[in-house]
Amino acid sequence: MAAILLDPLAAIGRGTLGACRAIGDVALFAIEAVSHLVRPPFYGRLFWRAFVEVAWFSLPVVALTAVFTGMVLALQSYTGFARFNAQSAIASVVVISLVRELGPVLAALMVAGRIGASFAAEIGTMRVTDQIDALTTLSTNPMKYLVAPRLLAATIALPLLVLVADILGVMGGWLIGTLKLGFVSAAYLKSTFDFLETGDVISGLVKAAVFGFIIALMGTWCGYRSKGGAQGVGGATTKAVVASSILILALDYVLTEIFFAQ
Amino acid sequence: MSNGSDDRRAQAEPSTGGLSRSAMTNTPKIRMRGVRKAFGPKRVLDGVDLDVAAGQGMVILGGSGSGKSVTIKCILGLIEPEEGVIEIDGVDVLTLPRREREALGDRIGMLFQNGALFDSLPVWENVCFKLLAQNRITRAGARDRAVEVLAQVGLAETVGDLSPAELSGGMQKRVALARAIAARPDIIFFDEPTTGLDPIMGAVIDGLIVDCVTRLGATAVSITHDMASARRIGETAAMIHKGRIVWTGPAGNLGHSGNAMVDQFANGQREGPIQMELRR
Secondary structure (H helix, E strand, C coil): CHHHHHHHHHHHHHHHHHHHHHHHHHHHHHHHHHHHCCCCCCCHHHHHHHHHHHHHHHHHHHHHHHHHHHHHHHHHHHHHHHHCHHHHHHHHHHHHHHHHHHHHHHHHHHHHHHHHHHHHHHHHHHHHCCHHHHHCCCCCCCHHHHHHHHHHHHHHHHHHHHHHHHHHHHHHHHHHHCCCCCCHHHHHHHHHHHHCHHHHHHHHHHHHHHHHHHHHHHHCCCCCCCCCCCHHHHHHHHHHHHHHHHHHHHHHHHHHHHCCCC | CCCCCHHHHHCCCCCCCCCCCCCCCCCCEEEEEEEEEECCCCCEEEEEEEEECCCEEEECCCCCCCCHHHHHHHHCCCCCEEEEEEEEEEEHHHHHCCCHHHHHHHCEEEEEECCCCCCCCCHHHHHCCCHHHHHCCCHHHHHHHHHHHHHHCCCHHHHHHHCCCCCCHHHHHHHHHHHHHHCCCCEEEEEEECCCHHHHHHHHHHHHHHHHHHCCCCCCEECCCCHHHHHHHEEEEEEECCEEEEEEEEEECCCCCCCCHHHHHHHHCCCCCCCCCCCC
């Protein structure tokens, strides 16, 4: 009887300890990786390769997401705001929502699915095929070679992607506003820019940089710590995407509190 | 490091099919004393004592899970043992500062069981990875060096531009061997160099290992299950069982060593002092 009662408690305890251990390990991993960003040697070619992978090859999926989000936002706002005769606020709602929230969050979620999984799978495969041990025997620090360039690349690339997503999202809203909802183009654009402030854009870009760092951190950490064979790499990939997606949403709230709480 | 006298010595010595060299000194090249390592409740190394003389070809034998790979990973610094002493040229590597230990790694080469080639890089960059990573060579120079080393392992210049995924298992082993020797190390580790190869290709790889190690005048430590390979590449052999070295002797004596465990293992006998653990 006692065992039945204690088993769930033991499971909770084990889970809590495991979570604490993982958080501590991620923190130490991040500190070590960042420390390699300021200590030579630097691997410029690897940084550039990771940057192109994150920024250039994620552009289509982020662009499509942004355009359709802007279009849907304009349509949904119109249906809601029309009840209060507040259609004129649509342009400002679209731009503020996109620049502050939806641009960074949706772009980050899309990149987490693409890049977080890719980093975890590539590094995880290297782990289970001894390639990471091989790096060490070839006098190369794996953290410096594999992790640091990816962290830097994603942290720089995400804000650039979000900037493009913001522009395309506003364009999507403008397309629906002018072609379907009957807004005058110049009036829609004037309304967009009148309500947009520099702080809105900057807060979105800072969020994007943090999200980029988190995506690369979770992708590389899950891959680096993967064990076993194909199943281990698959598990690491799933964990990387799930963990980074949850962290993106949680940190979005924290950053919004920091930037906009009264 | 290779030098002219090493090369001359190697050329002067007759080929005996083993890593026959005479560069012996009193200080072992590698010395292990009381090395212990456990993973959770499982003790893998339980006080390993091992000496490898300079210029010697040592083969470590043992069943699956006996601690062979963990032993060489401890020497390489890939795994930290809990207790014990590991010396290279009389220097305790476990107490060395990180930077000095990394510098020591510059003198060591390693051939992994599955090659562990970097599939994101072409073959020539794999071969000269260490030289490029340490800026010891330009990219143009690295390419030339890769062609030279690939020729030493019997591969054509054109192989340098291929991806590792385009190579057969035997060719991957050759490239991995080329990578292990490209920086002219003075200690080379071989982790099951013939596993997964047909007997002829296994003999070819063994021959290349002997040639390359002899040319460099290096100390070689190999782990293998393959008795034919062990006799070809080893001068001395050590048997590890349950995390301890239970026998050391000439590789030529494998199979008639007088040690029941070694003879059972070398002759592949089912009955004997070694009982396979079918379930843990």
